Amino acid sequence: MxxxxxxxxxxxxxxxxxxxxxxxxxxxxxxxxxxxxxxxxxxxxxxxxxxxxxxxxxxxxxxxxxxxxxxxxxxxxxxxxxxxxxxxxxxxxxxxxxxxxxxxxxxxxxxxxxxxxxxxxxxxxxxxxxxxxxxxxxxxxxxxxxxxxxxxxxxxxxxxxxxxxxxxxxxxxxxxxxxxxxxxxxxxxxxxxxxxxxxxxxxxxxxxxxxxxxxxxIDRWRRMVCQGDWTPDLAHWPQIAALRRSGSVLELKIRDFSDDLAGRLKGQGLDVRTVHPMSLEDIFITTVRAGETA
Amino acid sequence: MNRFDINVPLVKLLVAKDWQLFEKQLALYVAGGIVALCLLGMAQRWSFYVGSLVLIIVLVSTACFAISNSLIVERKERTLAFVMSLPVTPMDFHVAKLIGNLVTFGVPFLIIAGGAIAVVLLTPLPDGLVVYGLLIFGYIFLAYCVSLSIATVVESEGWNTFAMISSMVLINPFMMVLGQIPSIADNISRDAVVWTTPAVAILAVQVVVGIGVLAYTTIAHCRKPTFY
Structure with a gap:
């Protein structure tokens, strides 16, 4: 082309x-x-x-x-x-x-x-x-x-x-x-x-x-809300672009989302409550804040 | 594409555009020049002084109008971005502005200068004024060329205004200097056109320096691959 x-x-x-x-x-x-x-x-x-x-x-x-x-x-x-x-x-x-x-x-x-x-x-x-x-x-x-x-x-x-x-x-x-x-x-x-x-x-x-x-x-990015305890090991997961904690509720912004991610998070003691697609604005802001390629 | 290649149809279009934008105002300047020439032609002391003053004001205003409207206002009002988006190189744009300016200033300038010489030669005014008058026209041409070159190269509105005003205001000391040169001053009141060596030299310097400054600016523009 x-x-x-x-x-x-x-x-x-x-x-x-x-x-x-x-x-x-x-x-x-x-x-x-x-x-x-x-x-x-x-x-x-x-x-x-x-x-x-x-x-x-x-x-x-x-x-x-x-x-x-x-x-x-x-x-x-x-x-x-x-x-x-x-x-x-x-x-x-x-x-x-x-x-x-x-x-x-x-x-x-x-x-x-x-x-x-x-x-x-x-x-x-x-x-x-x-x-x-x-x-x-x-x-x-x-x-x-x-x-x-x-x-x-x-x-x-x-x-x-x-x-x-x-x-x-x-x-x-x-x-x-x-x-x-x-x-x-x-x-x-x-x-x-x-x-x-x-x-x-x-x-x-x-x-x-x-x-x-x-x-x-749009397909690659997700916002996941989980319940459970944060483990420092999660910080090294390349898929997690951003994380926000509020008590035991964790909000994760995920790049390169895949269907098996929920199971892997469960293996880390996190219970995935909701998974939503992210708006372009949210993806852009997350990308800028992460300061790296999306 | 060679940097000296010119997109002739687009240059013509831009020149015509500038002429269309300013033709009404320039017609008013020509009208003002004709009024000044009428006053000169009355060949009375008072009308001569008033006519000379009006003539110089009209010429200086025409020069400043042409430069400021075609270059400075275009930048200020951001219509320049529109022109830059057309299929032109910086060289095409510069040549169009140069020709456009020389036309928009040159037409009233030549009409008024030609008219002034005709008035001097055809009325009881002393013919010796022709040389003195041409030297003053030569000064305005030089000041115009310098101001146009500065406006082309320098984007600052403040510096451009300073360059235009200062170069035009210097016409007063220039006239005083002419009055101090005996071979020029002594021939003003004679009823004959007398070209002395200093007069020819001053006029030649005005024309050569004016054209040289414009040529230098043009060569500088050839080096620019794009507008920014």
Whole structure:
């Protein structure tokens, strides 16, 4: 399968931040969610993939183009929208659409018309009068209607009120499934990522903590509540990522869960009361706190 | 891809974009310049001083407007990220900004400068003012080139504002210095255009240094593989 992008040994240094040795790839047609707190390295990684920033070390290939050398060829086939990107306030959305149409030969005017209706935007309205949610939708329209093979979205839902956030996510969900484009979508909100992504990557303090498909993440992690006495031996079990004690009740966060684990815990004198799947947010927080790969 | 390769269609598009964004304001500056030229053309002492003052204010404002709106405001209002996402290299972007700026500043500048020379030559004003006037226009061109280069390289809004204001304000001492050079000052009131060696040398330095500063900035941009 062709890779939408692949990076190997990727590093980037800033005075107060460093992206460390990232190895990552995405197959064409898939949606990857980048999860991380502010300052995790999501924007740096996306800027490098967008050909706007160059790495200090490692290799980057986007849609078969080596970056930064072939940045123009790659940029012609990708769309990039970030939370800190703004459009010209004194110009209409129509003006922006005409500008992008002239920059991208693959611009699809009829699809742009469909997106205008889907996003409930008025093309002739000045950007000055747009709400933040409408500006995000306008940026998405400008990116989607150029029919990119790879769409890079850096925190598109940040700063939106709850209603606008749901609207943007629903709209994104509809249009992202419509076609075989690849998408990389960053957020510090795990609910957004969980809703849209096929593959999930955790970044923290410039390091990649984990990357695999969403189902595997959810399947591998469990929250187990047990009754019994804690034995120090359990601390060395590689499956136990976190533990919290409350009297004789133990809450275990389990990575690499397997069906025989309950029996093994029983062998250690613990009675397993409940086993629940974990939310992505819980998995992410546990992974960050454990400070190691998930 | 060679770093000197230019994506010509995209550069044209970005230049046209900047022109569309600023054309109305630039038309107002040209209108202000025409008012100043009318005052100059009245060939009265009071109208000459007022017209000269308005002319310099209009030119300085045009220069500052072109630089600040195309570069500084684009960074401040974060529309730069939008432009950087287009299929352009830093070199394409720099060339587009350079041409766009030279067009947005150059068109009003040339209209006003040409108009000023025509007014001097076609009215009772002494023709000797042509050389003096061109040296002042040359200074504004140089100050503009320096400010544009600084705005291209330095991201700090404060430093850019300082560079623009200080380079433009220095026009006053520059005019005083011109007045102290006899071979220039003595010919201002004559009814003939007299190009002396100091006048030609000053104008040549203004043009060469202005173009040199822009060329240096362009070469520096060729070394940048990406925007960040």
């Amino acid at each position: 062709t890779a939408a992008f692949s990076v190997s040994g990727l590093g980037k240094r800033y005075p107060h931040f460093e992206l460390h040795d990232i190895d990552l790839a995405l197959a064409e047609g898939e949606i990857m969610g980048l999860v991380g707190v502010n300052g995790a390295g999501k924007t740096t990684l996306l800027r490098i993939l967008a050909g706007i920033s160059s790495p200090d070390s490692g290799t980057v290939e986007v849609l078969g183009h080596s970056l930064p050398r072939e940045q123009v060829a790659a940029k012609r086939q990708l769309g990039f929208a970030s939370e800190d990107m703004r459009l010209y306030r004194k110009r209409s959305l129509r003006w922006h659409m005409d500008l992008i149409a002239r920059a991208y030969p693959d611009w699809d005017e009829s699809y742009a018309g469909i997106l205008l209706k889907r996003f409930a935007l008025r093309a002739e309205q000045l950007l000055d009068g747009f709400s933040h949610g409408q500006r995000v939708k306008a940026l998405l329209l400008l990116n989607l209607a150029r029919r990119p093979r790879l769409l890079l979205l850096d925190e598109p839902t940040t700063g939106l009120d709850p209603v606008a956030r749901v609207e943007v996510l629903e709209a994104l969900s509809d249009v992202l499934r419509d076609g075989d484009r690849s998408v990389v979508f960053s957020s510090h909100n795990t609910h957004d990522i969980e809703q849209l992504a096929d593959t999930i990557t955790f970044l923290h303090e410039g390091r990649m903590l984990a990357s695999c498909d969403k189902e595997s993440f």
